[in-house]
Amino acid sequence: xxxxxxxxxxxxxxxxxxxxxxxDYRTLAEAAPVYDAPSAKSKPLFVVLAGTPVxxxxxxxxxxxxxxxxGDLVWIEKKHLAEKRNVIVRADRAQxxxxxxxxxxLVFEAERDVVLELLEAAPGGWAKVKHRDGQSGFLKAxxxxxx
Numbered sequence: 001x002x003x004x005x006x007x008x009x010x011x012x013x014x015x016x017x018x019x020x021x022x023x024d025y026r027t028l029a030e031a032a033p034v035y036d037a038p039s040a041k042s043k044p045l046f047v048v049l050a051g052t053p054v055x056x057x058x059x060x061x062x063x064x065x066x067x068x069x070x071g072d073l074v075w076i077e078k079k080h081l082a083e084k085r086n087v088i089v090r091a092d093r094a095q096x097x098x099x100x101x102x103x104x105x106l107v108f109e110a111e112r113d114v115v116l117e118l119l120e121a122a123p124g125g126w127a128k129v130k131h132r133d134g135q136s137g138f139l140k141a142x143x144x145x146x147x
Contacts, residue, residue, distance in 0.1 A: 024056040025085055025146050026066070032080035038063035045074055051115050053086045053146035069145040085118040087129060087146035094143035096135070100126035107137035121147060 030050045035042045038060055048054070054066035057073065064078050069088045089110045097104035100122045108131065110116060116129040122138060127147055130136040141147050 025053055026056055026081040027084045027086040028052045028054065028080055029082035030080060032076055034074035034076045036075065038075045051086055053088055085146065086115050087118050087127065087144040089114045089143060090145045091143040094139050096129060096137040096139045098137055100124060100138040108135050
């Protein structure tokens with residue numbers, strides 16, 4: 001009988017628990033090869049461009065398993081990863097606005113796969129970003145990957 005009373009409590013706690021850790025993103029400091037295993041002797045798969053954001057999945061001594069914006073999991077040497085945060089546009093056209101509100105003036109639009117520097121996460125599901133040409137503004141977080 002006590003177990004029957006405990007089950008709703010456990011269900012409530014599991015539904016409202018915080019994740020063990022938040023997603024951890026990095027940016028490639030330089031173009032670098034990625035591999036199918038954590039060793040330079042393993043099979044190189046392709047080269048990832050400098051500035052590309054990746055999600056850190058596993059970290060070992062000298063190596064990191066990362067996920068790219070397409071969901072591919074690969075290994076890369078840690079020395080190629082930077083703390084700097086970039087995001088990549090996933091929408092067909094992301095609208096970057098002067099303020100974190102829908103009716104704010106449009107500063108510029110960025111097409112799919114454009115990489116933007118993440119300046120800060122803003123309240124209400126917005127992110128402040130900067131284009132490499134210097135323009136900056138706010139866009140809705142669902143328009144990009146890497147937050």
